[in-house]
Amino acid sequence: MKVNVNRYKCGYCGACVGVCPGGALELIETWVEVDENTCTACGMCGRICPVGAIELVK
Amino acid sequence: MKERYDVIVVGAGPAGSIAAKTAAEKGLDVLLIEKRQEIGAPVRCAEGVSKEFLRKHVEIDKRWVCADVNGSRVYAPDGTKVEMAEKLSGKEVGFVLERKIFDRALAELAAKAGAEVRVRTRATGLVLEDGFVKGIRLMHLGKEYEVRADIIIGADGVESKVGRWAGIDTSLKPADIETCVQYLVAGVDIDQECCEFYLGNEIAPGGYVWVFPKGEGKANVGIGILGSKGGKFKPRPVDYLNKFVEKHFPEGKIVEMVFGGVPVSGNIEKFTANGLMLIGDAARQADPITGGGILNGMDAGKMAGEAAYKAISAGDVSEEKLEELYEKRWKTGIGKKIDTNLIVKNCFVSLSDEDLNSLAHSVEDVKFESMRLLDLLYALFKANRKLLWELHVLFKDIAVEAAKNRL
Structure with missing residues (x-):
């Protein structure tokens, strides 16, 4: 499983970065970057995204 | 560099x-x-601030003030309105900033x-x-x-x-963040001197919808819901907000979209x-x-x-x-205030719509002459001690003071 950020939906607010327990996400300027080595695919980011731009995919 | x-x-x-x-x-x-x-x-x-506190840091400059606010209205889930307004007219207490x-x-x-x-x-x-x-x-x-x-x-x-x-x-943690969406809505006929708040588990679970005047027929209409109340198969803040805007501002034009996460962990x-x-x-x-x-x-x-x-x-x-x-x-200092406000938050996010409605009914006829949240909370607490018992720690000092005065 991995995290997929739909950059066409994302409002780059950084809420997902704030809840990521492992610090695997980063808000660069107008996009969110996922460090796949650190991400545990816990899904916390997808749960709190205000627009539903984040999904766990296989 | x-x-x-x-x-x-x-x-x-x-x-x-x-x-x-x-x-x-x-x-x-x-x-x-x-x-x-x-x-x-x-x-x-959402750009709302208290004028008095802002003055501590900067001189007020009209270039970044969109609206002067002197009152607020809180709506319970059934529409019951609680109004708080500064009794002295002309004594604007808040700003909506740009x-x-x-x-x-x-x-x-x-x-x-x-x-x-x-x-x-x-x-x-x-x-x-x-x-x-x-x-x-x-x-x-x-x-x-x-x-x-x-x-x-x-x-x-x-x-x-x-x-x-x-x-x-x-x-x-999800319970420590309000996940938010806001629209700047133009072409709406709203009171430009008043901030509005709408509560309810159908409207904004664990949070609220706000309508803040932005001047010239515009308003910041936004929502925050508690992260722990959302999830994959539940509506998103954006869905709740669309519903609210369709109902309250069907003629409004959305001229800006804002997204955000607000830490409420204390x-x-x-x-x-x-x-x-x-x-x-x-x-x-x-x-x-x-x-x-x-x-x-x-x-x-x-x-x-x-x-x-x-x-x-x-x-x-x-x-x-x-x-x-x-x-x-x-x-x-401020950290202490944050600690007590966290108690209030935790108490309120656990209330059902029926609880919120009955709270609003209990103070419906009270004329609040300040916009201080503590005054509203104290009136609510006095009328609903059982429901809001968790808040008693906030009012310990007030109660002691009142008891002293009676003696």
Whole structure:
């Protein structure tokens, strides 16, 4: 499983970065970057995204 | 950009700019960086502030004031209205800001005080030596830099990384964050002197919808829901907001969309490390009830700027010193208020719509002559002791005072 950020939906607010327990996400300027080595695919980011731009995919 | 500064502030929001301004005014050599190409945009804020508190930090400038507010209305789920208005007309107590202009004006004040301001400059990591933060790695237009400083101040917002890099766990749990969407709606006929709040588990579970006047027939219409109340198969804040706007402002034109996450965790365990301080949303210092973070951030920025000066002057930037100069001062002052407001938040997010309705009914006929939230809470508590028993700790002092007066 991995995290997929739909950059066409994302409002780059950084809420997902704030809840990521492992610090695997980063808000660069107008996009969110996922460090796949650190991400545990816990899904916390997808749960709190205000627009539903984040999904766990296989 | 130089190779060395006394203080580097990461993030040019209100907290960061006030920290940079304060430190620069004390004569320190300060660098203020902002990762975005524009300070103040995109906005992630409902933009309401108290006039009195804002005055402590800056002179009011009409360029960044959109509306003067003198009252607020809170709507229960069944539509019952509770009104709070300042009894003296003309005594506007709040502002709705234009953050794009406001944030930039604050950064300009920092620059005027002598701080160097760099936009589109992003922190990518800290320089750590012997357990101390000694500097920061930056990226500007694709090029990397290493810049050293005695103290780094992290004002890098809800998405803060600076604290984590120094070993401070600032990650928020879903119950610790309000996840938000806001539309700037134009062409709406709303009271431009009043802020409105709508509560209810169908409207905004664990949060509220706000309607803040923005001048000239415009309003910030936004929603925050508690992260723990949402999820994959549940509606998103954007869905709740669309429903609300369709119902209340069918004719309104959405001219701007804003997204954001507001930390409502209350005080975190620590926000200092050797050579490092966190302020504002990065230190999770927003008010847990309202989600307001501008003024707390500015207060923290001022304290951190002063602490940086004292610590550097004393030649001691250790965690103990910064804790004593900044963190203790915070936790015994505004931090205490945040602790009590967290109790209120936790009490209110557990209430059902029936509870909220009956609370509103109990104070429906009360004329509130101030906009102070504590006055409203006290009236609610007096009429609903059982339902709001968790709040009794807030009013212990008031009760003692009242008992004394009776004797």
